[in-house]
Amino acid sequence: MYVAQPIQWTDNGVVMLDQRRLPTEEISYTYTTYQDVAKAIREMVIRGAPAIGVAAAMGVAIGVQNSSAKSLESLRAEFPIILDTLAKTRPTAVDLFWALERMKSRFAEVSAQTSDLAEIKSALVAEAKAVHLEKRATDEAIGHFGAEFMPREGRVMTQCNAGALATGGIGTALGVIQVAVQQGKKLHVLVPETRPYLQGARLTAWELHRSNIPLTLITDNMVGHFLKTGNIGAIVTGADRIAANGDTANKIGTYQIAVLAREHNVPFYIAAPVSTFDLSIASGE
Amino acid sequence: MYVAQPIQWTDNGVVMLDQRRLPTEEISYTYTTYQDVAKAIREMVIRGAPAIGVAAAMGVAIGVQNSSAKSLESLRAEFPIILDTLAKTRPTAVDLFWALERMKSRFAEVSAQTSDLAEIKSALVAEAKAVHLEKRATDEAIGHFGAEFMPREGRVMTQCNAGALATGGIGTALGVIQVAVQQGKKLHVLVPETRPYLQGARLTAWELHRSNIPLTLITDNMVGHFLKTGNIGAIVTGADRIAANGDTANKIGTYQIAVLAREHNVPFYIAAPVSTFDLSIASGE
Numbered sequence: 001m002y003v004a005q006p007i008q009w010t011d012n013g014v015v016m017l018d019q020r021r022l023p024t025e026e027i028s029y030t031y032t033t034y035q036d037v038a039k040a041i042r043e044m045v046i047r048g049a050p051a052i053g054v055a056a057a058m059g060v061a062i063g064v065q066n067s068s069a070k071s072l073e074s075l076r077a078e079f080p081i082i083l084d085t086l087a088k089t090r091p092t093a094v095d096l097f098w099a100l101e102r103m104k105s106r107f108a109e110v111s112a113q114t115s116d117l118a119e120i121k122s123a124l125v126a127e128a129k130a131v132h133l134e135k136r137a138t139d140e141a142i143g144h145f146g147a148e149f150m151p152r153e154g155r156v157m158t159q160c161n162a163g164a165l166a167t168g169g170i171g172t173a174l175g176v177i178q179v180a181v182q183q184g185k186k187l188h189v190l191v192p193e194t195r196p197y198l199q200g201a202r203l204t205a206w207e208l209h210r211s212n213i214p215l216t217l218i219t220d221n222m223v224g225h226f227l228k229t230g231n232i233g234a235i236v237t238g239a240d241r242i243a244a245n246g247d248t249a250n251k252i253g254t255y256q257i258a259v260l261a262r263e264h265n266v267p268f269y270i271a272a273p274v275s276t277f278d279l280s281i282a283s284g285e
Numbered sequence: 286m287y288v289a290q291p292i293q294w295t296d297n298g299v300v301m302l303d304q305r306r307l308p309t310e311e312i313s314y315t316y317t318t319y320q321d322v323a324k325a326i327r328e329m330v331i332r333g334a335p336a337i338g339v340a341a342a343m344g345v346a347i348g349v350q351n352s353s354a355k356s357l358e359s360l361r362a363e364f365p366i367i368l369d370t371l372a373k374t375r376p377t378a379v380d381l382f383w384a385l386e387r388m389k390s391r392f393a394e395v396s397a398q399t400s401d402l403a404e405i406k407s408a409l410v411a412e413a414k415a416v417h418l419e420k421r422a423t424d425e426a427i428g429h430f431g432a433e434f435m436p437r438e439g440r441v442m443t444q445c446n447a448g449a450l451a452t453g454g455i456g457t458a459l460g461v462i463q464v465a466v467q468q469g470k471k472l473h474v475l476v477p478e479t480r481p482y483l484q485g486a487r488l489t490a491w492e493l494h495r496s497n498i499p500l501t502l503i504t505d506n507m508v509g510h511f512l513k514t515g516n517i518g519a520i521v522t523g524a525d526r527i528a529a530n531g532d533t534a535n536k537i538g539t540y541q542i543a544v545l546a547r548e549h550n551v552p553f554y555i556a557a558p559v560s561t562f563d564l565s566i567a568s569g570e
Contacts, residue, residue: 194506196504219505220506221479221480221506221538224540256509256541259544259548260545
């Protein structure tokens, strides 16, 4: 199993793989300021709701770590500016706000216990790393839980990219497929190219190819044809946000794939972590 | 109303607009041999079932017109080669075979009446021109018949290109929209880009823009979203071939748009001439 690394915490800074250049170029950048991390999120160097959450947590951590504040009071004054800068990058990604809220809580907690700036910085870096590790553990859990819904063999379909590139773990929807294949299921994945940004063609096809999982790239208008004629055993996609009633916001096209899946009696699954749920929203309307 | 001219019979030869280069370049070629007309059909300089029929008829006419045969016998020997060359260009376009059959009948008819080669050549050129004129009349009839199914105002949708470029007349599906707009209906057309060749984006958007009909270009995976939320009054598309039971073969994506239309109770129409029916095929299966 090949697991792409969209984001990594290193001693030199936050390293991100530029997903806009895949699959033809694999280029990484190292960011040392929270402003640069915010810019990278805004400009889609990184994308995918869970990965954006990890990036936001690391952005807060690097902002605090590199702060020139000499006292807890001035760090307390700077902290909301860091949060606000990161909050403005991708307003539709609920994981972003979940991650910022978590870093805010940790800051409040640790700064109530100590005024030692080195200790506070260290705690926030540890928290960001913990967010990343938990995403990985979550993906593993989703993958193992979801794998049993995949057929023993045959064709499955996904859409856009809900792989390692989107989460920082093994992926949500692609994690399900990866684990199913590891368990010995013989899957062939149909990948709609996912216009306008072609995340299916550029990212999902690349990840599956790297993992030696057979795939067929199709255009988005071929989905109905293959659901009617192609013996698709299951469809699994990720989610940007899930409302309290289960309605799911995701890449454009997800809704029509779901309608087409029902028409052809093909099971359709959303693979997503709890952090993607937004219980403050009653429904998708 | 702007009506594009994909193909024209001229004294210098068959003039075709290169549809592969639209909308950025408007380049025409003049073909003086049936082999070149066949190559143009095969390489998609011209496309659209009815326009391919016109091209095939003109291809036969120019082949006969420019034949170096000195006797009816040698023209009779050459004629099947001309037909065969054109028949091999686009085997899915039933209009192609309809047009070749028609030219074949006319050749049999006129060569039974006379052995004057000039007269035979003239009759076949006249027949090809007649095929073109009849396509135009057919489009006008389809347009007027279909216009009444369009809403008085609001959004409609089409797919791929079934416009003047596809027929040599005012178009089938776009002819319906053109006539409706001429009648005073205020339509706004949603145009899926139609991957992989982008006929919606490149051809339909170009034709509508030239006719000053408002349009919105969308990606193919936005169709479901707009059918759910966009108050679409009707969908009208062309057809490559229609089976005896009404099942229609058309550009990839037509089937899923039809399924989505039914889900959202949006009327879905196919606009096509009788020559597109293939009663030898029982159903689309």
